[in-house]
Amino acid sequence: MGVDISPTAIDEARSLAVPSEGGGAFLRFDVADVSAAERPRIDGAPFDVVVCQLVLSIVGGVLERENLLRHLHEHLRPGGGLYLSASGVSDSINAGYARLYADDGPLTGEPYSYYSRDEKGTILYTTHHFSAEELVALLEGAGFVEVHIETEREASSRRPDETAFFHYVTCRRG
Secondary structure, rough: OOOEEEEEHHHHHHHHHOOOOOOEHHHHHHOOOOOOOOOOOOOOOEEEEEEEEEEOOOOOHHHHHHHHHHHHHHEEEEEEEEEEEEEEEEOOOHHHHHHHHHHHHHHHOOOOOEEEEOOOEEEEEEEOEEOHHHHHHHHHEEEEEEEEEEEEEEOOOOOOOOEEEEEEEOOOOO
């Protein structure tokens, strides 16, 4: 099961799905806003495992992040696993991020948040970089237990010539 807020992304994913032996698509896809206040209806829930790759860093503000984690928790079976990645605070290793935090923090109203922009400078969305402690608090606040975080220094997909910290998290529904 794949879920995304963008119908275009879901259409693209469907076009890339590998057919099963019975002729149907191996995967199912739904369009849903998992960061909205109201719990989205997602076919097939509850799930044994949910994977959330870098979404938490770009869904909006604190409330949307809390909603996302709450909904992921609600869509897991008791004891089910969450595998999540998120951008980490990187000002200590990346002057570009330090500048973005300083320039955009007053505009976003949140430390370590900045506006991701296109080549023309048009704001596309807000990006937030997490400390490990902040991430643990959010996950535990949503009801997750056994939170384990590995932090890696890697090249960014948007800035391949620069490094940043990325958090890789495993946890379970409590």
